[in-house]
Amino acid sequence: MNAVAITLICVGALLATALLGVAARRSxxxxxxxxxxxxVLCGVMLATAGHQLFAGNGDAVQMQLPIGVPWIGxxxxxxxxxxxxxxxxxLGASAxxxxxxxxxxxxxxxxxxxxxxxxxxxxxNLVLLADDAFSFLVAWEFMSLSSWALVMSHHRDPENLRxxxxxxxxxxxxxxxxxLAFGLLAGPAGGYAFGTMKEAIHASWLPGVVLILALIxxxxxxxxxxxxxxxxxxxxxxxxxxxxxxxxxMTKVAIYGFIRIxxxxxxxxxxxxxxxxxxxxxxxxxxxxxxxxMQRDIKRLLAYSSVENIGIIFIGLGxxxxxxxxxxxxxxALSFTAALLHILNHSLFKGLLFFGAGAVLTATGERDIEKxxxxxxxxxxxxxxxxxxxxxxxxxxxxNGFVSEWLVLQAILVSPSLPQWGLKLxxxxxxxxxxxxxxxSAACYxxxxxxxxxxxxRSDAARNAGEVDRLSLSAMFILLGLCxxxxxxxxxxxxxxxxxxxxxxxxxxxxxxxxxxxxxxxIQESRSSYNGLLLFAFIAISTLLAAKAIHRFASRxxxxxxxxxxxxxxxxxxxxYTGDSFAQPLRRVFGEFAFLARERIVMPKPGDPxxxxxxxxxxxxxxxxxxxxxxxxxxxxxxKLNHFQFLTIRRYLSLVFVALVLLLLVVAIWP
Amino acid sequence: MALIGELIMQGAQMLLVxxxxxxxxxxxxxxxxxxxRRKGPPLVQPYRDLLRLIRKETVLAENASWxxxxxxxxxxxxxxxxxxxxxxxxxxxxxxxxxxxIVITALLGSVRFFLALAGMDVGTSFGGIGSSxxxxxxxxAEPAMIMIVFxxxxxxxxxQLSEVADFVFAHASLRVSLALALVALIIVALAENTRIPVDxxxxxxxxTMVHEAMLxxxxxRHLAVIEFAAALKxxxxxSLIACIFTPWGLAQAGGTPAAYAMGFITYLGKLxxxxxxxxxxxxxxxxxxxFRVPEFxxxxxxxxxxxxxxxxxxxxx
Numbered sequence: 009m010n011a012v013a014i015t016l017i018c019v020g021a022l023l024a025t026a027l028l029g030v031a032a033r034r035s036x037x038x039x040x041x042x043x044x045x046x047x048v049l050c051g052v053m054l055a056t057a058g059h060q061l062f063a064g065n066g067d068a069v070q071m072q073l074p075i076g077v078p079w080i081g082x083x084x085x086x087x088x089x090x091x092x093x094x095x096x097x098x099l100g101a102s103a104x105x106x107x108x109x110x111x112x113x114x115x116x117x118x119x120x121x122x123x124x125x126x127x128x129x130x131x132x133n134l135v136l137l138a139d140d141a142f143s144f145l146v147a148w149e150f151m152s153l154s155s156w157a158l159v160m161s162h163h164r165d166p167e168n169l170r171x172x173x174x175x176x177x178x179x180x181x182x183x184x185x186x187x188l189a190f191g192l193l194a195g196p197a198g199g200y201a202f203g204t205m206k207e208a209i210h211a212s213w214l215p216g217v218v219l220i221l222a223l224i225x226x227x228x229x230x231x232x233x234x235x236x237x238x239x240x241x242x243x244x245x246x247x248x249x250x251x252x253x254x255x256x257x258m259t260k261v262a263i264y265g266f267i268r269i270x271x272x273x274x275x276x277x278x279x280x281x282x283x284x285x286x287x288x289x290x291x292x293x294x295x296x297x298x299x300x301x302m303q304r305d306i307k308r309l310l311a312y313s314s315v316e317n318i319g320i321i322f323i324g325l326g327x328x329x330x331x332x333x334x335x336x337x338x339x340x341a342l343s344f345t346a347a348l349l350h351i352l353n354h355s356l357f358k359g360l361l362f363f364g365a366g367a368v369l370t371a372t373g374e375r376d377i378e379k380x381x382x383x384x385x386x387x388x389x390x391x392x393x394x395x396x397x398x399x400x401x402x403x404x405x406x407x408n409g410f411v412s413e414w415l416v417l418q419a420i421l422v423s424p425s426l427p428q429w430g431l432k433l434x435x436x437x438x439x440x441x442x443x444x445x446x447x448x449s450a451a452c453y454x455x456x457x458x459x460x461x462x463x464x465x466r467s468d469a470a471r472n473a474g475e476v477d478r479l480s481l482s483a484m485f486i487l488l489g490l491c492x493x494x495x496x497x498x499x500x501x502x503x504x505x506x507x508x509x510x511x512x513x514x515x516x517x518x519x520x521x522x523x524x525x526x527x528x529x530x531i532q533e534s535r536s537s538y539n540g541l542l543l544f545a546f547i548a549i550s551t552l553l554a555a556k557a558i559h560r561f562a563s564r565x566x567x568x569x570x571x572x573x574x575x576x577x578x579x580x581x582x583x584x585y586t587g588d589s590f591a592q593p594l595r596r597v598f599g600e601f602a603f604l605a606r607e608r609i610v611m612p613k614p615g616d617p618x619x620x621x622x623x624x625x626x627x628x629x630x631x632x633x634x635x636x637x638x639x640x641x642x643x644x645x646x647x648k649l650n651h652f653q654f655l656t657i658r659r660y661l662s663l664v665f666v667a668l669v670l671l672l673l674v675v676a677i678w679p
Numbered sequence: 680m681a682l683i684g685e686l687i688m689q690g691a692q693m694l695l696v697x698x699x700x701x702x703x704x705x706x707x708x709x710x711x712x713x714x715x716r717r718k719g720p721p722l723v724q725p726y727r728d729l730l731r732l733i734r735k736e737t738v739l740a741e742n743a744s745w746x747x748x749x750x751x752x753x754x755x756x757x758x759x760x761x762x763x764x765x766x767x768x769x770x771x772x773x774x775x776x777x778x779x780x781i782v783i784t785a786l787l788g789s790v791r792f793f794l795a796l797a798g799m800d801v802g803t804s805f806g807g808i809g810s811s812x813x814x815x816x817x818x819x820a821e822p823a824m825i826m827i828v829f830x831x832x833x834x835x836x837x838x839q840l841s842e843v844a845d846f847v848f849a850h851a852s853l854r855v856s857l858a859l860a861l862v863a864l865i866i867v868a869l870a871e872n873t874r875i876p877v878d879x880x881x882x883x884x885x886x887t888m889v890h891e892a893m894l895x896x897x898x899x900r901h902l903a904v905i906e907f908a909a910a911l912k913x914x915x916x917x918s919l920i921a922c923i924f925t926p927w928g929l930a931q932a933g934g935t936p937a938a939y940a941m942g943f944i945t946y947l948g949k950l951x952x953x954x955x956x957x958x959x960x961x962x963x964x965x966x967x968x969x970f971r972v973p974e975f976x977x978x979x980x981x982x983x984x985x986x987x988x989x990x991x992x993x994x995x996x
Contacts (some may be wrong), residue, residue, distance in 0.1 A: 388745070402792060404789040410782075417825070421833065435991065439825065443826070447788070454799070462744065535838070535842075536832075539776070543782070553756075558903075563733065566899075567736060569739070569741065570741060572803075572898075573806075585807020590814075594818065597818075
């Protein structure tokens, strides 16, 4: 039995588990059983995909089932690219299922989550398996709808209702774009299998149009600015283990769609399309993190930060596209590897962070960081694990987020040899945006961690919080361990990605695991190298040395006392720096152009005992400039068309007649 | 055998930066006092300060967490490792390929991350203000630093500091983009080390302070370790500028003992000159308001970007 068959059976089993979820209703053991089954099935798929990528050397296996559209059938296939994504998806899904075994017990409406959770997992795996446009789109839509149902699981909250609505509209819009893209690729002959599409010869205008459609379709799912608007609404609305899946894993399925269409199915587009991808990627990276810094809701903060990371991945893909269209295969392999590594990394640490946010939510019942504080004392294990996630996502060595950003920066340093002026001028700016994004993301996570876990408790909920269950903690622990492992031994991961890069970029990065001391050397040693393991060892040894030396030779005396605070010890935790005050300097520096930040001070009249107020307004420019005008014009047109609903029969008849004549005219004139 | 020699050289560099950092701090304070026509503390005063602090009892705030207590050691260790990865008296040491210039920049980012968290741990308003402003400065200083790294790396064709030094040594000539990078690097170094136009290392109990505000709750051995890390960071930036822009005198890999001695003496000379110039600049300029700093750092970012852009464009000729 080949890998495709095993995975398909697992997908079928997941769908059966969904039925079990329907039957489970509110029963707790049945709910646990559902998550346990998900864990086992995802584990099996993870092992299958891993075996396929490592032992099968990334060779493709395929299968055809006589279901779906009669004359097409359903094609399924696992090649190196889909095997890699299957690993990423099922790793995240297994961790989320393990976490849900603990976390799911606190779910208030399990009957609204249990049926859709396995279905969502099945749909994501099916997207990766699909080898023809029809099954791809069906699976894609299935994924959108099941995740929509999960977003709506807490449907009593009016904010979630709106989130669900916006998500549904954006998802259908995205699928429409993908449908058109596949239609163009298939051509008039209607070769809907991916294999046929690859061989088809396209008109010269077609690759650009398909690329734009793929950017819209996959980009709207991944959260590319300006199509990101649904993401910060929908991701936080779902239960935390689903948020982790949507942010960490589903966005990766969207990126898979983009890579599959643009790098695999499409011939080579013109070089200047890479500028579009690069620009969108860098704008996404900076705007996403700027929004993240301003958020008070911890899950929304994480969702915006996902937008940033998607931007980084698209920068890597844009560079790969630029190099590939210029025939620089080695550089393309480097940038593509960087993007793939960041895909893996982001799925690891974003899962970890969402799990942490879920733990905090369970412990305090709060998502607003301004009502937390001091959780490091009450939830020490979660605090430690969350800190690890913050370090990893802020691209700090020696954790994994740094490695992929370092590789992207190395790829940018190769780009002066690109022949086109447009790229020469744009790439340094992209590098600056990337660095800006990384620095802001550190600020964002210092704020998130400092306000929620450090300091003194700001509310009773935070004061009485307690540590979460062991299963949730172990899921976080596993992810943090993987983050550290990927950061310390990136060479092995890069080598494992070689078949994928070979398939897409036509060349792989030089083999890393044979380099002495396990360094990574993207091009050659005299150019750049990095050794996370040694760096970690050095820091660990010097920390121990310093601590030992001081404790051995100097004073060990220690006393606890009230905080010094410049001689003004205050009684109230309200005097702490809040998240908003932490973000204020950044709001002042970047706010005006990024989100038209306005501050207004409302002073009461003299003698009025009312408090003075500071009002801050931040706007998401994508809403203001794109979506609100669209919404308004749709409403306007609908309003006008409304008149046609109340016509007399004679008018309807004349309308039909005019329409008929017009249509006939069109047919007559049409060449 | 060769490996042992290399390890000894690496160890020597680690000890050298450790020994020289407080001395550089003492030297800058002394020169500053002279320029202000004061007598100034003796050169070894920073060592005495550190020793005294280490011997004192530590007073912890009541709600300080494990993060607060472990952060000083992590900050010190990461800064020490970073400082020891910059070539001081010799290039091509055994472990110089562990980390390139980008990694060193990011390592300092980790240091800053922990320092900012430590500032927020006790939950006082001063700590928060310090962390918030530090992260705001960093959000501009770090991209500026990356652009400087780009300029240097594109000129030399490598991000390895040893290779950069060898390249500049071998192909010494005036280059516009390197000059831009130098100016930008000086601005970043001033900001990162909380020197005068950005922050004042001598102030205490002022609303304008940034770095000191984060350390306000530290005392005793913890404070000593953090102060030591700050001294190491100053040394790191002076050695970084010296290594990239004036690599003369650096011993090459596998050089004679005489070459190493020569490298050692020139390094001390460079430190003295760097410290002197820093103080000269500091005494001739006033501290700026906090919200002028982003403009100052933005200038560095633009200079770095300009330098990179010039190199990108000039490659095609």
